[in-house]
Amino acid sequence: MRYWLMKAEPEELGIADLAALPSQTVGWYGVRNYQARNFMRDQMQIGDRVLFYHAGGKQPGVAGIVEVCSGAYPDPTQFDPSSPYYDPKSKPEAPRWQQVDVRFLKQTRYLSLNAMREAPELEGMLLLARGNRLSITPVEPSHWRAVMALLGETA
């Protein structure tokens, strides 16, 4: 099992929104970066644990834990002209973008990006690397355990 961090815009889909969905499951649509897509396509497996990260707000940070619950499959928004994620260059017979489904596990105490930067045990975490813009990053098991400790989670 691998560990990941996935960034979401809380105004579009926050952890509470995910928890409120009847299925508590959502397709992780909208990834338009090849490296992030390749992580989903080539490395993610059902059961992988994911830090759910709120990006773009006033106080970015980790807000919950979700799990991967499907393999990669074509992101439907790439074919929808009314979607902001529409990609006219992608054809249904050769889809360019993929998504996986993730399922809500829990909403955690909020762990701000600031607090993460100040935690020496998180040094080297990809999220914290200078200039990092990837919306999906792998998380080292040692960093995962350190984040769990900071969140007060025993898992």
Add this chain to the structure above:
DNA sequence: GCCAACGTTGGC
């Protein structure tokens, strides 16, 4: 809203 850092595009 600014802008640093990074990714993508397309002309050559």
Add this chain to the structure above:
DNA sequence: GCCAACGTTGGC
């Protein structure tokens, strides 16, 4: 295949 121009991300 290079690289300038442009676009995007996301913290601040």
